Amino acid sequence: MRLFGYARVSTSQQSLDIQIKALKEAGVKPSRIFTDKESGSHTIRAGLDLLRLKVEEGDLILVKKLDRLGRDTGDMIQLIKEFDRLGVAVRFMDDGISTEGEMGKMIVTILSAVAQAERMRILERTNEGRQEAMSKGVRFGRKRSVDRKRVRELHDEGMGATEIAKVMGIARSTVYKVLTTTGDALPV
Known part of the structure; x- marks a missing residue:
């Protein structure tokens, strides 16, 4: 069994350092850590694609947190099924769960659905707050720069x-x- 690692942040301004450090401390060789600096809202990412090519049956992919692999429940399930077909397990270090068994796969599916629902609730609350602020006269956008x-x-x-x-x-x-x-x- 070979260990691989995957780390992702949503924007190029964010740092991968904490995730990479955790993966190294868990025993992943630096040459087997794959990274992306882009949204997890889609599954076509350069680092993830390269990881897909490198893993083989019996390998284990470590990911620091569930939401680092993907944002959308459907995409997460698709990725987990894809790795499962290859005989590759995924372990989420901070969440303490793994796809190494049927219960693990079920838990990952449930947790990713809960995480997606929470993101939707946050978005709804943000939009409601923005609408209320606008109705009270709060203006959004950049400040006027013309005298x-x-x-x-x-x-x-x-x-x-x-x-x-x-x-x-x-x-x-x-x-x-x-x-x-x-x-x-x-x-x-």
Whole structure:
């Protein structure tokens, strides 16, 4: 039996260090650790694909946590079945579960479904909170960087939109937007 490891983070700004350290401490050789820095929402990932090619019957894949292998219950089940067909077991170190047996496969399926349901609840609560904040006047997005007062002053001094845009270093459409949202209108 050979040990392999798989580690994944969702974005390139996140670090794999903690997962890789845990895999090494569990006895996985560095050359047998496969990693990805992308979302687990799909099963086509470079590191995971390479791992699929390397494992053989009797091998064991260690993964620090259940959600590192995948996010979606259907994808997790598909991956586990794929590894099972190859005769390869998957052990989730932090969760204390493994696919090395029928009970283990069932538990993994249940836990991945629960994890997916929790992610959906979090998303729903986040969206509800965002909607409530918006109804109270909270604005989302980046802060305005145009000096709206200065645009209006230049317009009041008789400057045209093209000239204001050049002076302010902004697009002419932005000048129009500033002036029309405040009730001012440019002469045609």
